[in-house]
Amino acid sequence: MDLLPVLRWLAATLLLLFSVHSYGQPEEFGQKGTQVPVIDISALKHSVLHAGASYWVTDRDLTVDQLPLGEFQPLTAACLNRGITDDYHWVRVRLDNLAGATEKRWVLYHETSYLDELSVHYADNGGVRQQADLSDRVPFSERPFVHRTLAFEHVTPAGGYTDLWLRLHFVKADTLTLNLFLSDVGQFASAAHLEYLLLGSYYGLMLVLLIIALLGAFILRQSLYLFYAFFLISSLLTWAQLNGLSFQYLWPNSPWWHNEGFNITFLLTSMSALQFSRLFLKTKALFPRVDQLIKASLWLMTAAILARFLGVYVPVLYLSHVSLAALISLAVLGFMAYRRGLGYARWYSVAWVLYGLGLLVSVISAGTSLFNWGMAPLYYAQAGGALEAIFLLIALGEKLVGWDRDRRVALAVANEDPLTGLGNRRAFEEAFDRLQRRSGAGGKRVFLVLIDLDLFKVVNDRYGHDAGDEVLKELGQLLRRCVRPEDVCVRFGGEEFALLLQAPSARLAMDVAERIRAEFAATPTLYQGEDIEHTLSAGLAEVGAPEAFTRNQVIRMADRALYAAKAGGRNRICLYGDGPESQPGLSVAGDE
Numbered sequence: 264m265d266l267l268p269v270l271r272w273l274a275a276t277l278l279l280l281f282s283v284h285s286y287g288q289p290e291e292f293g294q295k296g297t298q299v300p301v302i303d304i305s306a307l308k309h310s311v312l313h314a315g316a317s318y319w320v321t322d323r324d325l326t327v328d329q330l331p332l333g334e335f336q337p338l339t340a341a342c343l344n345r346g347i348t349d350d351y352h353w354v355r356v357r358l359d360n361l362a363g364a365t366e367k368r369w370v371l372y373h374e375t376s377y378l379d380e381l382s383v384h385y386a387d388n389g390g391v392r393q394q395a396d397l398s399d400r401v402p403f404s405e406r407p408f409v410h411r412t413l414a415f416e417h418v419t420p421a422g423g424y425t426d427l428w429l430r431l432h433f434v435k436a437d438t439l440t441l442n443l444f445l446s447d448v449g450q451f452a453s454a455a456h457l458e459y460l461l462l463g464s465y466y467g468l469m470l471v472l473l474i475i476a477l478l479g480a481f482i483l484r485q486s487l488y489l490f491y492a493f494f495l496i497s498s499l500l501t502w503a504q505l506n507g508l509s510f511q512y513l514w515p516n517s518p519w520w521h522n523e524g525f526n527i528t529f530l531l532t533s534m535s536a537l538q539f540s541r542l543f544l545k546t547k548a549l550f551p552r553v554d555q556l557i558k559a560s561l562w563l564m565t566a567a568i569l570a571r572f573l574g575v576y577v578p579v580l581y582l583s584h585v586s587l588a589a590l591i592s593l594a595v596l597g598f599m600a601y602r603r604g605l606g607y608a609r610w611y612s613v614a615w616v617l618y619g620l621g622l623l624v625s626v627i628s629a630g631t632s633l634f635n636w637g638m639a640p641l642y643y644a645q646a647g648g649a650l651e652a653i654f655l656l657i658a659l660g661e662k663l664v665g666w667d668r669d670r671r672v673a674l675a676v677a678n679e680d681p682l683t684g685l686g687n688r689r690a691f692e693e694a695f696d697r698l699q700r701r702s703g704a705g706g707k708r709v710f711l712v713l714i715d716l717d718l719f720k721v722v723n724d725r726y727g728h729d730a731g732d733e734v735l736k737e738l739g740q741l742l743r744r745c746v747r748p749e750d751v752c753v754r755f756g757g758e759e760f761a762l763l764l765q766a767p768s769a770r771l772a773m774d775v776a777e778r779i780r781a782e783f784a785a786t787p788t789l790y791q792g793e794d795i796e797h798t799l800s801a802g803l804a805e806v807g808a809p810e811a812f813t814r815n816q817v818i819r820m821a822d823r824a825l826y827a828a829k830a831g832g833r834n835r836i837c838l839y840g841d842g843p844e845s846q847p848g849l850s851v852a853g854d855e
């Protein structure tokens with residue numbers, strides 16, 4: 264399955280969705296008229312504004328007096344999302360407190376943090392009209408009401424009403440929703456607390472993941488973790504911007520970053536996700552064409568960021584949205600990698616499916632009027648993003664476990680003799696040093712037994728090399744059977760084997776070696792219907808403390824004892840004497 268058509272299809276569909284719906288005209292809604300739309304606020308707690316208000320759209324900057332009130336249409340949930348637009352959207356409503364015995368203090372606020380301008384024209388009880396111009400293009404501190412989105416507070420007199428004309432506008436076209444909320448001021452405070460708490464938990468979680476990612480990068484020295492960390496940081500900044508929290512807390516004096524930084528952080532998120540995926544899924548090796556495509560996208564996005572700094576807006580805006588949406592295709596890429604043998608890619612795919620679901624709904628909401636939920640799907644996308652980040656970490660963990668397993672297997676293979684399955688000389692050296700240190704530190708005494716088959720050349724010559732191999736395998740099994748788990752037996756090379764025996768005395772070590780010798784001599788190897796008779800000789804030396812003898816010295820001592828056994832007529836065991844200079848043969852076991 265080739266990913267290119269999938270990506271092409273996805274990009275084309277999204278572009279189409281944007282272009283068809285972005286500049287769509289408002290739908291026709293039933294009757295028009297100059298009747299004033301009214302919302303009763305006498306018992307207001309929290310409400311969306313669209314139930315009861317009306318709206319009108321124009322591309323001209325008009326005053327309230329120039330508004331064609333007869334053209335206003337009912338503001339319903341179905342026409343909340345306006346796509347990408349810089350048209351002037353007017354909302355008209357009367358807030359009625361006629362039944363209220365006390366004055367009503369309320370807050371009106373917009374759903375998204377990135378709305379450029381919200382002009383509130385208001386008049387109480389048909390009196391003089393006043394105006395409050397709220398804008399996210401001035402420092403945060405200049406907001407009359409402190410909230411992460413544009414908000415306006417007012418008091419409607421008891422038994423009275425407030426007329427509202429609201430003008431919503433983007434200086435530079437962006438995704439506009441007419442979702443406005445109206446809250447009793449006390450209710451607003453408690454709802455805002457809960458909202459900030461929930462958003463705070465998202466940032467807390469992301470920060471914890473970020474710390475884990477940075478620790479991973481530091482400890483494992485893998486750039487993969489670094490790109491995961493970059494991805495977390497840019498996602499975190501993207502959401503901080505979309506939530507309006509970066510403007511409130513991080514750069515309150517930089518309306519430029521608040522307004523212009525969006526597309527840059529969107530692009531950085533896409534870029535870090537793509538670069539992370541290249542490394543994680545080994546695309547260069549597994550999918551070279553997709554890898555080329557990702558590389559080209561990375562260059563394109565880098566160019567877009569530079570272009571943004573040079574003042575280019577609309578193409579960068581579209582590219583940044585499409586790039587985020589196109590990340591959904593990473594779920595498919597992960598699945599393909601999984602099918603090509605990257606087991607850990609399954610969690611990676613799950614992560615992008617979660618991300619994709621939230622994002623797809625948000626993008627469709629922002630660009631079309633298919634859903635009636637305002638921009639609430641942005642929160643689903645944010646929650647999806649948090650789950651995604653967790654699953655990516657799980658995928659990284661699984662990769663790490665797999666890597667450690669592979670490393671252990673490779674290590675075992677490197678230390679193993681393929682014919683007998685015993686350890687090899689490398690394993691012997693490691694074990695020797697370990698046991699010698701332990702013995703020197705007061706542990707059990709350790710003895711080296713070097714074993715060599717007698718006249719093995721004759722076996723090879725008479726029965727063939729394969730038969731010789733069979734004998735070597737049998738000896739391997741015999742050695743395994745005769746030693747205890749804490750002892751070490753290896754194939755030293757050719758027809759030579761070595762044992763490291765832990766025993767309280769040389770005599771007991773000799774007994775073990777003798778048992779092996781006797782059993783080997785008494786048990787011919789059955790090969791293709793023939794019994795192959797065989798014997799072995801062995802030399803034994805005590806390992807001693809590391810300060811006493813080096814590894815090579817001990818091997819030489821055991822080798823000299825082995826030589827003595829061979830010289831003494833083979834099929835016997837010799838123990839090396841007290842020191843390196845003394846002669847072997849202090850003790851002999853075997854058939855004379």
Ligand SMILES: Nc1nc2c(ncn2[C@@H]2O[C@H](COP(=O)(O)OP(=O)(O)OP(=O)(O)O)[C@@H](O)[C@H]2O)c(=O)[nH]1
Nearest residue numbers: 715716717718719720721723728729731732757758
């Ligand atoms: N089948 C088989 N033979 C091996 C292997 N490694 C070494 N040999 C053979 O082991 C034989 C060792 O011969 P020599 O060193 O002359 O010793 P020997 O015949 O055992 O005689 P002594 O050691 O003096 O008793 C050679 O024929 C090697 O080819 C192996 O992995 N498989």
